[in-house]
Amino acid sequence: DQQVKQNSPSLSVQEGRISILNCDYTNSMFDYFLWYKKYPAEGPTFLISISSIKDKNEDGRFTVFLNKSAKHLSLHIVPSQPGDSAVYFCAAIGQGAQKLVFGQGTRLTINP
Amino acid sequence: DAEITQSPRHKITETGRQVTLACHQTWNHNNMFWYRQDLGHGLRLIHYSYGVQDTNKGEVSDGYSVSRSNTEDLPLTLESAASSQTSVYFCASSERARGKAFFGQGTRLTVV
Numbered sequence: 001d002q003q004v005k006q007n008s009p010s011l012s013v014q015e016g017r018i019s020i021l022n023c024d025y026t027n028s029m030f031d032y033f034l035w036y037k038k039y040p041a042e043g044p045t046f047l048i049s050i051s052s053i054k055d056k057n058e059d060g061r062f063t064v065f066l067n068k069s070a071k072h073l074s075l076h077i078v079p080s081q082p083g084d085s086a087v088y089f090c091a092a093i094g095q096g097a098q099k100l101v102f103g104q105g106t107r108l109t110i111n112p
Numbered sequence: 113d114a115e116i117t118q119s120p121r122h123k124i125t126e127t128g129r130q131v132t133l134a135c136h137q138t139w140n141h142n143n144m145f146w147y148r149q150d151l152g153h154g155l156r157l158i159h160y161s162y163g164v165q166d167t168n169k170g171e172v173s174d175g176y177s178v179s180r181s182n183t184e185d186l187p188l189t190l191e192s193a194a195s196s197q198t199s200v201y202f203c204a205s206s207e208r209a210r211g212k213a214f215f216g217q218g219t220r221l222t223v224v
Contacts, residue, residue, distance in 0.1 A: 006154070032210050043116075043202055043215030044155070089154060093210060098143055098162060099170070100213060104154035 003027045004092050006103035014111050019077040021106050023090030026071065030092040034100065035064060035075050038087045047088075048075070080110045114139040118203050118216035125223055131190045133219050135203030143206045144186040145213065146170075146178065148199040155202065161186055193223045 005024045013019045023033075031052035036044035050057040050064045050073065057064050063076045077084055090103040116137040125131050137144065142163045147155040157170030159178040167178050175197060177189045190197055200220050206213040 009152075034212060036215075041218070043204075043217050045215070046212035049212065091155075099145065099157055099160050101157075102147070102155040104152060 002104070003030075004090055004101050004103040006088075006090055006106045008106050009104070010107040010109070012109045012111060013080050015082060016079045019075075019080045019084065019108055019110070021075040021077075021088050021090075021108065023073050023075075023103055024071060025073075025092050027092070027094065027101075028071070029094035029097075030101075031095055032093045033064070033066060033073050034091045034093075035062075036089040036091060036102075038089065038105070044089055077108075080108075082110050082112060084108060085110045116203060116205055116214050116216045118201075118219050120219060121217065122220045123222070125193050125221070127193055127195060127223055129193050131193050131221065133188045133190075133201055133203075133221070135186045135188065135216060136184055137203075137205040137214070138184065139205055139207065139214060140183060141205035141207050141214075142183065143208075143213075144180070145204045145206075146176070146186065146188045147202045147204065148172065149202060149218075150199050158188065158201075159186075190221075193221075195223050197221065198223045 034049040035047040037047045038044040048062050066073045087105045089105045091100040119134045145160040146158040156172045161180040203216040204213040
């Protein structure tokens with residue numbers, strides 16, 4: 001049972017435009033969400049997070065939006081740059097839990 | 113600088129052999145995790161540890177074991193390697209459950 005789902009395996013965006021990556025979750029106990037970025041032959045690196053008490057968190061070009069009623073979060077990258085081409089993983093954790101649950105990942109390609 | 117390192121980076125082994133993948137972190141984190149990454153599945157948790165002498169099974173633990181004799185290391189052992197265990201393995205550590213995790217560079221394991 002996939003508790004965290006990224007339904008788009010890949011996304012292609014033109015440089016300078018907005019990239020929107022989506023993530024859905026099924027477990028209502030999840031209350032903290034993170035996005036990780038992964039380049040080929042490297043480990044994932046933390047990008048941005050959001051607590052369920054918020055509906056938006058910004059860090060430079062990256063913004064994460066959380067819609068608790070829809071159990072949906074999204075990562076916006078504006079403007080998209082070639083260096084943003086990577087696989088993005090959504091992850092979630094619930095109260096009292098100590099381990100992250102990851103989605104399947106979305107491969108983002110930024111075209112010049 | 114603190115870091116988390118995995119060895120080897122690449123390994124080819126034969127079916128039925130015992131294999132151990134090393135993970136060493138200098139963050140002094142209590143929490144350590146092993147994930148495998150497979151196409152279409154994202155990152156799936158194999159085993160995790162909250163501290164010395166503590167180990168727990170994740171969602172795909174069959175055929176794997178870990179031991180935690182000190183804070184820095186969490187080796188992952190494949191008791192009898194199978195072709196289904198061909199994958200990329202990532203070790204991670206975190207200070208707090210609800211904080212970001214730091215990942216190693218990964219070990220690409222091929223079982224032939």
